[in-house]
Amino acid sequence: MKMKPILEVKNLRTYFYTRRGVVKAVDGVSYELGEGETLGLVGESGCGKSISCFSIIRLVPAPAGVIVGGEILFGGSDLLLKSEEEMDRIRGAEISMILQDPMTSLNPLFTIGDQVAEPLQIHQKLKGEGLREKVREMLNLVRIPSPEVRMKEYPHQMSGGMRQRIVGGMVLACRPKILIADEPTTSLDVTIQAQFLRLLKEIQHTSNLSMIIVTHDFGIVAKACDRVAVMYAGKIVEMAGTVELFDNPEHPYTAALMKSLPKAGMRQNRLYAIEGQPPDLRTLDSGCSFAPRCPRAMEICRKEYPPRVEINDGHTLSCWLRKGEVLND
Amino acid sequence: MKRYILKRLVQAFVSLFAVTLIVFMLTQLSGDPALLMAPPDATPRDIQEMREIMGLTKPLHVQYGIFLADILSGEFGRSFKWDKPCIAIWLDRFPNTLLLAGASMVITIIIGLSFGILSAVHVGRWFDQFGKIFALMGQALPVFWLGLMLMYLFSVKLRWLPTSGMGSWEHLIMPAITLGWFFTASIARLTRSSMLDELDRDYIKMAKIKGVSRSGIILRHALKNATIPILTLGSLNFVFMLNGTVITETVFNWPGVGRLVVEAIFTRDFPLVQTTVLIGASFFIFVNLMVDVLYAYIDPRIRYQ
Structure with missing residues (x-):
């Protein structure tokens, strides 16, 4: 890379x-x-x-x-x-983003067409037929069948997979x-x-x-x-x-x-399951936060956070185990 | 959508019919009007005569038929006390109530909604704290006390506003505030909580991700979703106001429907009591019907059920 x-x-x-x-x-x-x-x-x-x-x-x-x-x-x-x-x-x-749950990502009171159109209206100031054309294009891109009909429908009329594709079309509308x-x-x-x-x-x-x-x-x-x-x-x-x-x-x-x-x-x-619980992020001390659950933890792991080292081309790591090895080489 | 409205209409008519039945039966249960109205020195024969004149000796179903016929004729029977059609007496008072209720409702909507929205947007900050105190006071202070205090301050001390009665728009200010504050407080609290609920939802995050401005998020996305509970409470408040508010009307000597009901009850004017109760109940049914239709208009999930 x-x-x-x-x-x-x-x-x-x-x-x-x-x-x-x-x-x-x-x-x-x-x-x-x-x-x-x-x-x-x-x-x-x-x-x-x-x-x-x-x-x-x-x-x-x-x-x-x-x-x-x-x-x-x-x-x-x-x-x-x-x-x-x-x-x-x-x-x-x-920069755009897709959230986890498509069932709640869409506003239940607005049509699919309105929601996909919104970013285009805001950022590209599109209106009228040009806007509708672009919305159709986006719905086509995310494989919504018969976009002309779907544009006028509401989120609750679609399946989860369809909603997530619509969200995709919505957040990618402005490219x-x-x-x-x-x-x-x-x-x-x-x-x-x-x-x-x-x-x-x-x-x-x-x-x-x-x-x-x-x-x-x-x-x-x-x-x-x-x-x-x-x-x-x-x-x-x-x-x-x-x-x-x-x-x-x-x-x-x-x-x-x-x-x-x-x-x-x-x-x-x-x-296989990792022993223990993820740490409480409020009470982290200076050591490596994985040390309490780490089967190979050493003395230093609990005291000092390991620096980030590049061990291979593009492969970086924060761990005393490997740091030690690198130093010993 | 058409079927939905039709269904609600049929339901409304059924409720209305049930209301006439209940009002009729309650009146029957409330005792013998002839006995109550007769002077203390009336002989049993006098009383029996009165019963006959008032149609109380006829079988119940016939009486109910007459009661319904009176309603359908639009007269709602004749008042014992005023000897006029009840509807005429009611119509005489209703515009005053409507004026007061309308003014209070405007205050409620403007102040309640904006306080609620601003509190939700600035949750935990000073405006929210202030809004909380304002709402708490509105809900905790008795209406009569608030009315008297306003009167003391603005009429007696500052001499800005007339103490009571009806006339100019200045007469309207204090009664409208007195009546409106309680409802404003409840609307503000509900708006705040339902806006907070909505602002926390994923689709709001999504709208932010799309680049929707702050005002667009609050007014376009969140408020529309928060509307349904607010609409429910607001419409109920409005009906309460329309059916007369005895205390406010009494404190400010406002000739509205509320005082009419109380007078009718004290003078045992049963036809008039029946009329006001019946019309009041019809308001509830009618406003509920309107709200149901509005729900469907706002929320497609209701429309397509």
Whole structure:
């Protein structure tokens, strides 16, 4: 991967100030997204993967959530320095997002046509027949049968898969450069999942779209992502090309995640599970946050957070195990 | 949509019929009007005569038939006290009530909605706190006390407004505020909570992702979804006001329907009581019908059921 990056996230930190303490949901996340590339963000629930995405488009739930530091470079400028009005012009036009649940992503009181038309009205100031034509085109693109009829219908008249495709058509209507998909297929049937992913990939190929896919499903990663970042407790612990990561998972957490996948053709009585619970993000100490659950934790792991090192071309890692080896070489 | 409205219409007529039956039976249960109306020195024969004149000796179903016929004739029977068709007496008072209710409703909608929306948008901040106190006061302060305090301040101390009665638009201000504050408070609280519910939903996030402006999010996306409970409460409030508000009318000496009912009850003017109760119930049925149709207009999920 040596593409020109379209998005650079540098040391992003997003905290939640709650009554019971500060939750460091995203704590120093850095990555690049290449043009036309698909990056997978993987991790357990609550590891900060969704919040890091909402931080990019500056839609962290206020007032508790605050982006406290870092840079998000897009088109040569830092998104974190933009005004709300400037962000309104970027959202939906340059960077767009798909949410997890298509059943709730659409406004129940507006027609499909109106909802797909909305970003086009806002960003491209389209009106009348031109607008309708564009809406038809988008619905065609996401394979909605007889768009002319469907435009006048309401979300409750459609199936989940259809709604997610409509959401896709809606957020891609203005041809954004980046699409963030937050668990886009989690609430869909398995067959519909594959269909929807294929559709996204096709659109990506024809329009050179860059994508960030948030998921906890390695199947989706394998199918759709060029590169993967594994997140744990608000930090990226390992990042590599998809093939490299599947072949050589270096971080004990990544390795454990891989181990907990059911394997085709193998009869297993029990699936492997990682011992313990994800850490409380309010009470993290200075050490590696995975150390309490790590089977190979050492003295230093509990004291100091391991620095990020590049162990292979494009394969980075934050773990003392490997750091030690590298140093010993 | 047509079938939906038709169904609701039929239901409304059935309810209306049930109301006439209940009103009729309640009146029967309330005792013998002849006995109540007769002077203390009336002989049993006098009373029996009165019963006959009033049609109370006829079998029940015949009496009910007469009652229905009176309603259908549009007269609603004759008032014992005024010896005029009840409807004429009611129509005499109703415009005053409508004026007061209309003015209160305007206050309720403008202030209640905007307070509710602003509180939801600034949840937890000073405006929200202020709104909470305002709403709490509206719901906790008794109407008569509020009316008297307003009178004391604006009429007695400042001498800006007339104390009571009807006449110029200035007469309308204090009664409308007094009557409206309670309802304004309830609308504000409901608007706040249902706006908060809606603003938390995924489709709102989605609208933000599309680049919809803040005002578009609040007024176009969230408010429309928050409307249904507000509409329900607002319409009920309005019917309550239309059916007369005894306390406000009494405090400000406002000649409305509310005071008419109380007078009719005290003078045992049964036809008049029946008329006001019946019309009041019809308002509820009619407004509910309108609200049902409005629901369907707003929410396609109801329309296509």
